[in-house]
Amino acid sequence: MNKKRIDGFNIRGKKQSLNQPEYCYRCVSDDIAGIEIIGAMEEPLIWECNSCGNHMLKFSEEKTEKLLQRAPEISLTTEEWNSAWQGKPN
Ligand SMILES: [Zn+2]
Numbered sequence: 121m122n123k124k125r126i127d128g129f130n131i132r133g134k135k136q137s138l139n140q141p142e143y144c145y146r147c148v149s150d151d152i153a154g155i156e157i158i159g160a161m162e163e164p165l166i167w168e169c170n171s172c173g174n175h176m177l178k179f180s181e182e183k184t185e186k187l188l189q190r191a192p193e194i195s196l197t198t199e200e201w202n203s204a205w206q207g208k209p210n
Pocket of ligand 1: 146173174
């Protein structure tokens with residue numbers, strides 16, 4: 121019930137960046153993509169490293185969680201989420 125939706129992401133650290141990070145904070149890959157969450161926001165809400173799967177904050181944790189709460193509750197597995205995200209334009 122009180123589970124945070126942000127917990128479904130593999131977010132490390134509190135570092136946040138409004139612009140798409142040039143490099144992954146974890147593996148320093150420059151293969152970064154924005155993840156759009158349908159129903160939450162019509163622009164990327166979270167950054168994802170395509171190389172190691174690290175997720176990075178665009179907004180504060182609190183704001184990200186608030187926006188995630190706006191998205192329809194969908195009980196999908198992580199795999200289904202991931203495949204749903206694929207093919208989304210940046
Ligand atoms: Zn990475």
